[in-house]
Structure formats: structure tokens, C-alpha cells
Amino acid sequence: MVTVKNAVIGNGSLTVIAGPCAVESREQLLAAAHRVRQAGAAILRGGAYKPRTSPYSFQGLEAEGLKLLAEASAQTGLATVTEVVDEASLELALEYVDMVQVGARNMQNFHLLRRVGRSGKPVILKRGFSATIEEWLMAAEYIVSEGNEKVVLCERGIRTFEKATRNTLDLSAVPVVKRLSHLPVIVDPSHATGDRSLVAPMARAAVAAGADGLLIEVHPEPCKALCDGPQSLPPDEFDALMEELKTVAAAVKRFVREEVLYA
Amino acid sequence: MVTVKNAVIGNGSLTVIAGPCAVESREQLLAAAHRVRQAGAAILRGGAYKPRTSPYSFQGLEAEGLKLLAEASAQTGLATVTEVVDEASLELALEYVDMVQVGARNMQNFHLLRRVGRSGKPVILKRGFSATIEEWLMAAEYIVSEGNEKVVLCERGIRTFEKATRNTLDLSAVPVVKRLSHLPVIVDPSHATGDRSLVAPMARAAVAAGADGLLIEVHPEPCKALCDGPQSLPPDEFDALMEELKTVAAAVKRFVREEVLYA
Amino acid sequence: MVTVKNAVIGNGSLTVIAGPCAVESREQLLAAAHRVRQAGAAILRGGAYKPRTSPYSFQGLEAEGLKLLAEASAQTGLATVTEVVDEASLELALEYVDMVQVGARNMQNFHLLRRVGRSGKPVILKRGFSATIEEWLMAAEYIVSEGNEKVVLCERGIRTFEKATRNTLDLSAVPVVKRLSHLPVIVDPSHATGDRSLVAPMARAAVAAGADGLLIEVHPEPCKALCDGPQSLPPDEFDALMEELKTVAAAVKRFVREEVLYA
Amino acid sequence: MVTVKNAVIGNGSLTVIAGPCAVESREQLLAAAHRVRQAGAAILRGGAYKPRTSPYSFQGLEAEGLKLLAEASAQTGLATVTEVVDEASLELALEYVDMVQVGARNMQNFHLLRRVGRSGKPVILKRGFSATIEEWLMAAEYIVSEGNEKVVLCERGIRTFEKATRNTLDLSAVPVVKRLSHLPVIVDPSHATGDRSLVAPMARAAVAAGADGLLIEVHPEPCKALCDGPQSLPPDEFDALMEELKTVAAAVKRFVREEVLYA
Structure with a gap:
């Protein structure tokens, strides 16, 4: 069970983390933050440092992005998470956000x-997109062995020969991890599929498989996104998905926490 | 929508096909048949011809197995399905069962x-365990192009580097197939995972992802199974799973059909 | 060691099997046959039955193709090999060719x-393009257990996430098979790479890794090929490759047999 | 073409980089260094910082290991290369070795x-063991775009379903990289196969495929190695391999440089 400000992951609830792939501007981030909070997300995500395959792609707003996350948090009460890519970005993130992410x-x-x-x-x-579950748990051990047990594992798809999806979401990893570890495990259907229309069915499936939470990309205007637009949900679709998820979560005896958290 | 005797796959219901990997004896098959019928399965599965990696492994009861399937069907009213592996086994299966299966x-x-x-x-x-979705749909086209549209696609896991499960169940295939084809798609969590304890979470996930049905191995005494014992559910666990599945199915607006079919 | 008419595979020589993916016409096959014989190939390949992903692709000349292979053999003295896909094609192939092939x-x-x-x-x-080496050897055992030890194994690439080549040629399979089995092992760089420009380097590498032979697609006019044109070598490039292969084969103490065989 | 002290990679020669996986002691490293130099290696490798799957495995001698590499270089005249894993290890390595390595x-x-x-x-x-060739070249671009063109690419095996080898050595990557980039490309058969008996055939194959060099693990006493013992060659086997490689290299018109370099 990991507590992140006023959110909890791994206590039997379904914790939804949502927001844009990259923080692009104040308007974009705040719009996303308010919408995902209303829909029931517990944590706001937003990338300030974007590790990209090509050095010539957009690399993120960096420190400016972190400050915008802090502002969004202050406005909405949402906890925040952002990816760190090296020591410098980590140092800065520690000041501005409630949770950090180590990427695949x-x-x-x-x-x-x-x-x-x-x-x-x-x-x-x-x-990692080609990591075995065992290697992933050993990587977590690198963090835990330094005294930090607040680790949440996130399945985000592995590399296979299949070309219809960006990666193959390995949902079996959820029950396998639950058998081998006490750490909470969440699922990112957005990066795994790379395709907006597949996010909802795979999010539902992740919940039914026993995931403790979801990481979902939401962008106020996906077609204008600087990064991962094709897999980001517009806010209306995210609202609809959250309603569906509450039903599926209830069917597997989980609950979505927003009522409690923002009472 | 494919009709198999008194069962239907692809009409918005959740159709569960269950039974032992291999027909091993009259007692074993009938015990399984009665139990899966009671639990709400719509179709009885049982292998009479077992394609095995090694020529020295148990290869199935062949014609005798088919006759036992017909007897089990007569006793329970369940439709039956069995794998065919060549022209000779197909000819015989056409006489004795209601549906045939072409294996991976x-x-x-x-x-x-x-x-x-x-x-x-x-x-x-x-x-196929290394087939792309496109190749799978083209293989279906070989059947359809001969005039037979009663094809049900079944996802059963693909080969990846992950070793914690026998194969990696690619549940994204369910919504991808639904987008590309009108054929019903079902999921086999037993073969995919190769591990009894993973069958229930992956079955639930398959339903939540939108599958039209499930193919689940049930054996009266898994520890005595000649084939795939480690992944077969004993009847009590299958009963419990069916109850769970009804709840998940309802959450995604599917219904399990047994009440209607055996009214 | 497997003897095929006047050719031998697995006796320490390097046996080259070459010819078109598909037999398309008398002119095409005879042109290919004479050219590959002159260049030093020991066996002529040509497909009469083509298993294709789509039922609407060219499926081969069937019986007519087999007769053309027999004619090419009579004219050139080359042994012949063709793929069989079912019992009917096998029966016919047994009459017309010297060796059959079971495809991936x-x-x-x-x-x-x-x-x-x-x-x-x-x-x-x-x-198989997703078979482990162990499964491949077990498949060979299905043939050997019926009393036929004249089995030559052929590595032709496996499925991976890499997209730059059609499949990933697993040359490690050559020494692994040599350690586990007494059967000869050859390599098909044409199908593995799907790219003419990669055939020569991978053919050389296969020889250096210890392969007993090679299976190479040669077409008199690749750009007009009905099947696999992009990976077929035109005869001039095949001539040049054979010269290179003789040098590499000599470096690993193998010899190319044509001088002996057609003396 | 990349010059490393008195060695050159990518000038048409075959450059062999050899030494132990990890620097374990002064005796071990110096013994290895003298032997690989005598056998014709141009560069000495040795790991001082070992990124290991588990935090509880041996992690390397760190600074002490770097100093031993510098001493081995002074004694033998060999250029040296070591893996760097973060900014701190890089800073230190820049002082002590001639070339750095970024691992998979x-x-x-x-x-x-x-x-x-x-x-x-x-x-x-x-x-990376699951990187496409395109991603690998883009990663190189991160280095080159900062003004450093002295990049040598090293293929070391990719993850597949095959279990007979640790990874699947993708030798097609050699000609594919040569077509897409001007950077030299070398091959590491030791890590790819994870099996000493496969190192020689895959090293020969790599040379025949056109590799500019090889990275080979050599340990004075493999059975006592703290890391990767099963895939390390003892010095006698390395001597024999170097003789074989000279023959294969000559067959593809490459030459092994030691005569020139240590004249």
C-alpha cells in the first residue's frame, strides 16, 4: 500500500492516474487536471522530461513543466507524478511533485x-518493454534495498512480433506479480496499445485482472498533442471510461476512491 | 453470430466452452460434462486427437474419444467441440460432434x-502462437472462402520472451479483431497461461475486454490428467469462476446464457 | 549424412540448393536450373504448391510444376526438392522429385x-517461425520414428520484434543443433531476411557458423517473380555469391561439391 | 573509422576486443591482458562497474578496477575499454581508459x-536487448549530435522465445547497419549466446557477415569467474579461435591487425 498525498494505491481501491503524456502549456495542463479530477482520477500525471527515441523530437518543458504540475496540484488538490530520467531531473522533481516515475x-x-x-x-x-517479470521485481529491489518501500509497479506492454498494437499488454503480469510480491501493480493501457480506441477495453480488462490502478493519457485536444496524441483520450471519452470502470471495479469488489478523497 | 446446436456465440452473451484437455475415459468425460453443464457452460470441449510436441506423448483416444463426446452430449444436452488435426480426424469428427477446432x-x-x-x-x-492478427484473419478467410462463415476465432497466447507464463495472452487481440472482422472472438486462458491460478483473473479480464466467450479446461481430477493437468481447473474452482464471470459479464452488459438454453 | 540422388548433405561439404520460390513456367524453371547448376548448386528447388497467407494469392502450378521439375532434373542432372503441404501433394511429389520439404x-x-x-x-x-529448437527436433522425431532418417533441418528465421528484416535468422541454431542431433542442418537466408541484399552476407555467415548447406532463391528475372521476388537473386548475383562461398567454405574446411558431382 | 589509441575499428580490418567480463583482481586482469595481446586482440576489455539484474550480485571493483585497467594497458600497450553506467563512473573512466562502453x-x-x-x-x-535497429541508430544519434562521432555499434543478441541461448544473436543487424549508417559495427557472441561452446561458431559467422570487430570474453580461469564464467573462453581456446578468425577474415578480405599494431 503506497500513500501519495491524499491518494492511496494498493488498499483494495482502484486508483486512476491520468493526464497528458507531456506538459505542453499552462492552459493544456490545467484543463486536463480539472477534467480528470472531476471524472474521478486520484493522481495527475504529466511529463516534464520526455525521453524520446530521437534526439530531435520534443524533449519536454523540464523545470517549467514541473512548476506547472505544482500549480495544477494546488488548484485541484490532486497528487502529481512525473517521470525522472536522471539525477538532475530527479532532484528537481523531488521539490515539485508527490511521486516520481522511472520509465520503461x-x-x-x-x-x-x-x-x-x-x-x-x-x-x-x-x-521495461523487454524485461521479464523477474527482472522487473529485481529492479524494484534496487529501490527497496535503499530503504524506500513506496514502489508501485506498472505494466505497460512488452515487445512482440505483433504489429497491430504498439506493444503487447501483458495482463498476466498482474496476477503473476501479485503472487510474487506485495507491491501494488497498475497498468498503462495507453502506451501499451498506442491506440485510443483500445484504451477502454484494455483498461476494463486490467481492472478485471486485478490491477490496483491505471495510468491513462488524457489530453484536452489530442489532435494537437506534441507527444502520443493518437493514444490520448479526450476528456469526454475519459469521463465515459471512468463510468465503465466503476462498474467493472465493483464487479471485482474494488471501488474508485474519489468520493472519499475529495469529500 | 455462430449457432452450435442449442448454443450461440457472438450474440452479445458470454458463451463458456469447458471440459478436459483430452478425453481420457468414459468416467472422466461424463463427470466433467455434468459439472460444467451445471456450472453454466454452453459447450463441452474434449480432445480426441492430441497433437503433441513429442511423438512419444499421449496422442488421444481418437475414434473412441469422439464416441464418448457424443454420449456426453446425449446425456447433458451440451453441444460439443473437438480438435481435428487432419482429413481423417475431420471426417470422423463431423459425424460425432457439433463443432470442430483447428488448433494453433x-x-x-x-x-x-x-x-x-x-x-x-x-x-x-x-x-497460431506466433501468428499476427492479420495472418489469423487470413487463415479464417481460407475457411470462409469455401462457403463456411461459422468461424469463431480463439486467442490462446503468443510466444514472447516472458517465462513466467507458458505464452503471453494477447487480450488486445479481442478489440483489434472486433474492429477488423465481424467474426466472434473467444479467449482460452488455460493454454495461454499454463497455470491454474492464472485462469480466473485472465478469464475475467477477457470478458472485460469484450470477448464473446471463453474456452476453459476443466478436469475432475487435474492431478491425474494425462495432458495439461497443471492448467486445468477442478470442478469446484470452475463453479466459483462461473459465478465471478457472471458478475463481470453483467458489468460489461453481457449475460451468461445457461438459464435460457436449458430452460 | 543424407544422400539425394547424386548430392550429399552432411558429409563435410557445403551443399547448395537453389532455384525459384515458385515454378512459374517451363522457361523460367529451365533457365534457373541451368544457371544454378553451372554456378555449383547441387540440388534444384522449386515450389509447385505454395502455402500463402492469403487464399487469394498465387497458390502454385501444382502437378504441372512437379512435371517441370522432373524435366529440369533430366536436362541438368540436378536432384530436385519441392514443398509438400498435404497428403495429396506428397503422393504426387514422391513420383516426380528426389526430396520433399515440409515448410515452416x-x-x-x-x-x-x-x-x-x-x-x-x-x-x-x-x-517453424516460432518454434524452439527443441520443438523442431521433436518434429523431426515424428519423421524418424516412422523409420525415415533422411531428415535435413533448415533454419529459416524466427519471429521477433525487429522490423528491418522479415524474420530474424537464428544462426546460433546451427551449432546448437549440431550439439543436440546428428542430423544435417542447412540455412535459408532468402526467406529469413526477405531482402536480396542481405542474402550474401547471411549465406557467408551461415557457412562460417558450420551449416551443411544453404537454400537460396534464384530467379531468372526477380522483378517478374510471382512470389518472393524481392528476396530472389538474379543468376549473376548467384554466380558471384557461389564464388564467395567457396572461399568462406574453404576457410572453415568445407568444400563445395560440384566438381566431383558433375565430373 | 574509429581510432582508439593504437587500434582502429572500421578500416577494413577485424578488430578483436577481449578480456574478462569483470575486473576481479590484479592477477586475473594482467594474466588476461597478456594472453589476449599475444593472441592478437587489439583492445582489452574489463568491467569495473557491473550493472546486474539483482542488487545483491557482485557489482564490480569500481575505481580500483579502472586503475588496474590502466596498469594492464601500460604493461601491454593495449588500448582499453570499460562500461560506464552513470555520470560518476563516466567521469572516472575518462581518466583511466581509452574507450567507454554504454551497455544494453x-x-x-x-x-x-x-x-x-x-x-x-x-x-x-x-x-538494447529489445531495441530495434532503428532505435539503436537513434540512440547513437544522441551521442553524435553532441559532437562525438567516435561511435562503434555492438550487436549483442536480442530477446526472443528461444531458450537454448541466452539471447538470439541477430547477425542480420550487421549488413543492415552497414546499409543505413557509416558507423563501424562489431559483435559480442559471448553475451548473446551465454555459452562458451557457441562463441567460436558465432564469432566466425559474425566475421563472415561483415562485422568490423568482435567483443569476446576471456578469463584466465572461467570456472572461478565472479561474473559470466559459463560464456568466457579460457586463454587456450581464445588462441585457437583467433587462428580460425584470421582464416575466415582473410576469406572475406579482412585482416587481423596485431602484426601492424605491435610491430
């Missing part, structure tokens, strides 16, 4: 893992 | 597909 | 394997 | 890549 590409960046471990900050550890 | 290893056995197409019999076409 | 898609078509086993005909067993 | 796990640690780029030091960039 850095899952075995052991130096960064140790540093996150020493920070004591709640952390989402994404599974 | 034969997904691109085009000769067999064409012959199944000409038979006009309802058929489950399993996805 | 049929590697676990156990009925066909057994039937090839009973035929006693030399056979190339291609590795 | 850090291939998309973009912060580290940029820092290596700014250092101007020759660098080996290993392919």
Missing part, C-alpha cells in the same frame, strides 16, 4: 533506481 | 482449413 | 510428418 | 548518451 527505458538504470531509493519518494516503476 | 499448430495448414470450409461445420480457429 | 507453417502438422516418415523420401524440415 | 540496459539512457557525446571519447554502444 530506465528500468535497469540501476544508478537512478538507487538514487530514487535513497529519496524515499513514492515511485512508479514501469516494466 | 494447424492455423496455417491451409489444406485442412479449406476442407473445414467445405464441411460447413461450425469451427473454432485458434490463433 | 507445417512443422507441427504431425499427420504430414508421419506420412513423410513412412515415405522414406529425403526431406528438408524447416523450422 | 543503458542504450536509451539518453542523459548518459549525451554526456558521453560531450566527452568526445570513443564509445561502444551496445544494442
Whole structure:
């Protein structure tokens, strides 16, 4: 069970973390924050440092993005999470957000893992896209062994030969992790599928498989997104998805927490 | 929508197909048949011809197994399905069962597909464990192009580097197939995971992802099974799973049909 | 060691099997046959039955193709090999060619394997594109257990996430098979890469890794090929490759046999 | 073409980089260094910082290991290369070795890549074990875009379903990279196969495929190695392999450089 400000992951509830892939502007982030809060998300996500395959792609607003996350949090009461990519971005993130994320590409960046471990900050550890579950748990151990047990594991798809989706979401990882570890496990259907129309069915499936939470990309105007537009949900679709998720969560005896948290 | 005797797949209900991996004896099959019928399964599965990696493994009861399936059907009213592996087994199966199955290893056995197409019999076409969704749909086209539209697609896991499960169940295939094809799609969590304890969470997830049905291995005494014991559910666990599935199905507006069918 | 008419595979020589993916016409096949014989190939390949992903693609000349292979053999003295896809094509192939091939898609078509086993005909067993080496050897066992030891294994690439090549040629399979089995092992760089420009380097590499032979697509006019044109070598490039291969083969103490065979 | 002290990679020669996986002691490293130099290696490798899957495995001698590499270089005249895992290890390595290596796990640690780029030091960039060739080239671009063109790419195996080898060595990557980039490309058969008996055939194959060099693990006493013993060659086997490689290299018109370099 990991507590992040006023949100909890792993206590039997379904915790939804939502927001844009990248923080692009004040307007974009605040619009997203208010909408995901209204819909029942418990944590706001937004990338300030974007590790991109090409050095010539948009790399994020960096410090400016972190400040906007802090502002969004102040306005909405939402806890916030952002990806860190190295020691410098981690140092800064520790000041401005409530939780950090180590991305798939850095899952075995052991130096960064140790540093996150020493920070004591709640952390989402994404599974590397070719990591076995065992390696993923060992990567978590790099954080825990430094004294930080606030680790949330996030399945986000693995590489296979299938081309219809960006990656293959390995939902079996959810019950496998639950058998091997006490750490909460959440699922990111947005990055796994790379396709907006697949986010809702895979989000529902993740909940039914037993996930403790979801990480979902929401953008006020996906077609204008600088990053991952094709997989981001517009706010209206996110509202509809949250309604569906509450029903599925109830069917597997989980509850979505917003009523409690923002009472 | 495919009708198999008194069962229907693809009409908005959740159709559960259950039974032992292999027909091993009269006692075993009848015990399984009565239990899965009581629990709400609509179709009885049982292998009479078992394609096995090694030529020295148990290869099935063949004709004797088919006759036992027919007897189990007569006793319980359940429709039956069995795997066919070549022309001879197909000819015989056409006499004794209501539906045939082309297994993952034969997904691109085009000769067999064409012959199944000409038979006009309802058929489950399993996805090859390294087939892309596109190749799977093209394999279905080999059947349909011979005039047989009664094809049900079955996702059963693909090969990846992950070793914690036998294969990686690709549940994204469910919504992807629904977008590309009008054929019903079901999911086999037993073969995909190879692990009894993962069958229930992945079955629930498959329903939440939108599957039209499930194919689940049930054996009266899994520890004595000649084939796939570790992934077969004992009847009590299957009963419990069916109760869970009804709740999840209702949450995504599907219903389990047994009340209607056996009224 | 497998003898096919006047050719031998697995006696320490490098046996090159070459010819078009599909037999398309008398002119095409005879032109290819004469050119590959001159360049030093020991066996002529040509497909008469083409298992294709789509039922609407060109499926081969069937019986007519087999007769053309027999004619090409009579004119050139080359042994011949063709793919069989079911019992009917096998029966016919047994009359017209010197060796049959079971393709990747049929590697676990156990009925066909057994039937090839009973035929006693030399056979190339291609590795399924998602088969482990262990499964491939077990598939060979289906043939050998019927009394036919004339099995030549052929590595042709496996499915991975890499998109730059059609499949990933797993050359490690060559020394692994040599450690586990006494059967000869050859390599098909044409199908594995799907790209003419990669055939020569991968053919050289296969020889250096210890392969007993190569299966190479050669077409008199690749740009007019009905099947696999992009990966077929025109005869001039095949001539040049054969010269290179002789040098590499000599470096690893193998020899290319044409001088002896056609003396 | 990349020059590393008195060695050159990518000038048409075959450059062999050899040494132990990890620097374990002065005796071990010096013994290895003298032997690989005698056998014709051009560069000495040795790990001082070992990124390991588990935080509880041996993590390397760190600064002490770097000093031993410098001493081995002084004694033998060999250039040296070592893996760097973060900014601190890079800073120190820049003082003590001639070339740095970014390992597979850090291939998309973009912060580290940029820092290596700014250092101007020759660098080996290993392919991530699930990276596409395109992503690998983009990762190299992170280094080059900071002004450092001394990048050598190293194929070291990718993740697939095959279990007979640790990873699947993708030798097609060699000609594919040569078509897309001017950067030299070398191959690491030791890590790819994880099996000493497969190192020689895959090293020969890599040379025949056109690799500019090889990275080979050599340990004076593999059975006592703290890391990767099963895949390390003892010095006698390395001697024998070097003789074989000279023959294969000559067959593809490459030459092994030691005569020139240590004249």
C-alpha cells in the first residue's frame, strides 16, 4: 500500500492516474487536471522530461513543466507524478511533485533506481518493454534495498512480433506479480496499445485482472498533442471510461476512491 | 453470430466452452460434462486427437474419444467441440460432434482449413502462437472462402520472451479483431497461461475486454490428467469462476446464457 | 549424412540448393536450373504448391510444376526438392522429385510428418517461425520414428520484434543443433531476411557458423517473380555469391561439391 | 573509422576486443591482458562497474578496477575499454581508459548518451536487448549530435522465445547497419549466446557477415569467474579461435591487425 498525498494505491481501491503524456502549456495542463479530477482520477500525471527515441523530437518543458504540475496540484488538490530520467531531473522533481516515475527505458538504470531509493519518494516503476517479470521485481529491489518501500509497479506492454498494437499488454503480469510480491501493480493501457480506441477495453480488462490502478493519457485536444496524441483520450471519452470502470471495479469488489478523497 | 446446436456465440452473451484437455475415459468425460453443464457452460470441449510436441506423448483416444463426446452430449444436452488435426480426424469428427477446432499448430495448414470450409461445420480457429492478427484473419478467410462463415476465432497466447507464463495472452487481440472482422472472438486462458491460478483473473479480464466467450479446461481430477493437468481447473474452482464471470459479464452488459438454453 | 540422388548433405561439404520460390513456367524453371547448376548448386528447388497467407494469392502450378521439375532434373542432372503441404501433394511429389520439404507453417502438422516418415523420401524440415529448437527436433522425431532418417533441418528465421528484416535468422541454431542431433542442418537466408541484399552476407555467415548447406532463391528475372521476388537473386548475383562461398567454405574446411558431382 | 589509441575499428580490418567480463583482481586482469595481446586482440576489455539484474550480485571493483585497467594497458600497450553506467563512473573512466562502453540496459539512457557525446571519447554502444535497429541508430544519434562521432555499434543478441541461448544473436543487424549508417559495427557472441561452446561458431559467422570487430570474453580461469564464467573462453581456446578468425577474415578480405599494431 503506497500513500501519495491524499491518494492511496494498493488498499483494495482502484486508483486512476491520468493526464497528458507531456506538459505542453499552462492552459493544456490545467484543463486536463480539472477534467480528470472531476471524472474521478486520484493522481495527475504529466511529463516534464520526455525521453524520446530521437534526439530531435520534443524533449519536454523540464523545470517549467514541473512548476506547472505544482500549480495544477494546488488548484485541484490532486497528487502529481512525473517521470525522472536522471539525477538532475530527479532532484528537481523531488521539490515539485508527490511521486516520481522511472520509465520503461530506465528500468535497469540501476544508478537512478538507487538514487530514487535513497529519496524515499513514492515511485512508479514501469516494466521495461523487454524485461521479464523477474527482472522487473529485481529492479524494484534496487529501490527497496535503499530503504524506500513506496514502489508501485506498472505494466505497460512488452515487445512482440505483433504489429497491430504498439506493444503487447501483458495482463498476466498482474496476477503473476501479485503472487510474487506485495507491491501494488497498475497498468498503462495507453502506451501499451498506442491506440485510443483500445484504451477502454484494455483498461476494463486490467481492472478485471486485478490491477490496483491505471495510468491513462488524457489530453484536452489530442489532435494537437506534441507527444502520443493518437493514444490520448479526450476528456469526454475519459469521463465515459471512468463510468465503465466503476462498474467493472465493483464487479471485482474494488471501488474508485474519489468520493472519499475529495469529500 | 455462430449457432452450435442449442448454443450461440457472438450474440452479445458470454458463451463458456469447458471440459478436459483430452478425453481420457468414459468416467472422466461424463463427470466433467455434468459439472460444467451445471456450472453454466454452453459447450463441452474434449480432445480426441492430441497433437503433441513429442511423438512419444499421449496422442488421444481418437475414434473412441469422439464416441464418448457424443454420449456426453446425449446425456447433458451440451453441444460439443473437438480438435481435428487432419482429413481423417475431420471426417470422423463431423459425424460425432457439433463443432470442430483447428488448433494453433494447424492455423496455417491451409489444406485442412479449406476442407473445414467445405464441411460447413461450425469451427473454432485458434490463433497460431506466433501468428499476427492479420495472418489469423487470413487463415479464417481460407475457411470462409469455401462457403463456411461459422468461424469463431480463439486467442490462446503468443510466444514472447516472458517465462513466467507458458505464452503471453494477447487480450488486445479481442478489440483489434472486433474492429477488423465481424467474426466472434473467444479467449482460452488455460493454454495461454499454463497455470491454474492464472485462469480466473485472465478469464475475467477477457470478458472485460469484450470477448464473446471463453474456452476453459476443466478436469475432475487435474492431478491425474494425462495432458495439461497443471492448467486445468477442478470442478469446484470452475463453479466459483462461473459465478465471478457472471458478475463481470453483467458489468460489461453481457449475460451468461445457461438459464435460457436449458430452460 | 543424407544422400539425394547424386548430392550429399552432411558429409563435410557445403551443399547448395537453389532455384525459384515458385515454378512459374517451363522457361523460367529451365533457365534457373541451368544457371544454378553451372554456378555449383547441387540440388534444384522449386515450389509447385505454395502455402500463402492469403487464399487469394498465387497458390502454385501444382502437378504441372512437379512435371517441370522432373524435366529440369533430366536436362541438368540436378536432384530436385519441392514443398509438400498435404497428403495429396506428397503422393504426387514422391513420383516426380528426389526430396520433399515440409515448410515452416507445417512443422507441427504431425499427420504430414508421419506420412513423410513412412515415405522414406529425403526431406528438408524447416523450422517453424516460432518454434524452439527443441520443438523442431521433436518434429523431426515424428519423421524418424516412422523409420525415415533422411531428415535435413533448415533454419529459416524466427519471429521477433525487429522490423528491418522479415524474420530474424537464428544462426546460433546451427551449432546448437549440431550439439543436440546428428542430423544435417542447412540455412535459408532468402526467406529469413526477405531482402536480396542481405542474402550474401547471411549465406557467408551461415557457412562460417558450420551449416551443411544453404537454400537460396534464384530467379531468372526477380522483378517478374510471382512470389518472393524481392528476396530472389538474379543468376549473376548467384554466380558471384557461389564464388564467395567457396572461399568462406574453404576457410572453415568445407568444400563445395560440384566438381566431383558433375565430373 | 574509429581510432582508439593504437587500434582502429572500421578500416577494413577485424578488430578483436577481449578480456574478462569483470575486473576481479590484479592477477586475473594482467594474466588476461597478456594472453589476449599475444593472441592478437587489439583492445582489452574489463568491467569495473557491473550493472546486474539483482542488487545483491557482485557489482564490480569500481575505481580500483579502472586503475588496474590502466596498469594492464601500460604493461601491454593495449588500448582499453570499460562500461560506464552513470555520470560518476563516466567521469572516472575518462581518466583511466581509452574507450567507454554504454551497455544494453543503458542504450536509451539518453542523459548518459549525451554526456558521453560531450566527452568526445570513443564509445561502444551496445544494442538494447529489445531495441530495434532503428532505435539503436537513434540512440547513437544522441551521442553524435553532441559532437562525438567516435561511435562503434555492438550487436549483442536480442530477446526472443528461444531458450537454448541466452539471447538470439541477430547477425542480420550487421549488413543492415552497414546499409543505413557509416558507423563501424562489431559483435559480442559471448553475451548473446551465454555459452562458451557457441562463441567460436558465432564469432566466425559474425566475421563472415561483415562485422568490423568482435567483443569476446576471456578469463584466465572461467570456472572461478565472479561474473559470466559459463560464456568466457579460457586463454587456450581464445588462441585457437583467433587462428580460425584470421582464416575466415582473410576469406572475406579482412585482416587481423596485431602484426601492424605491435610491430
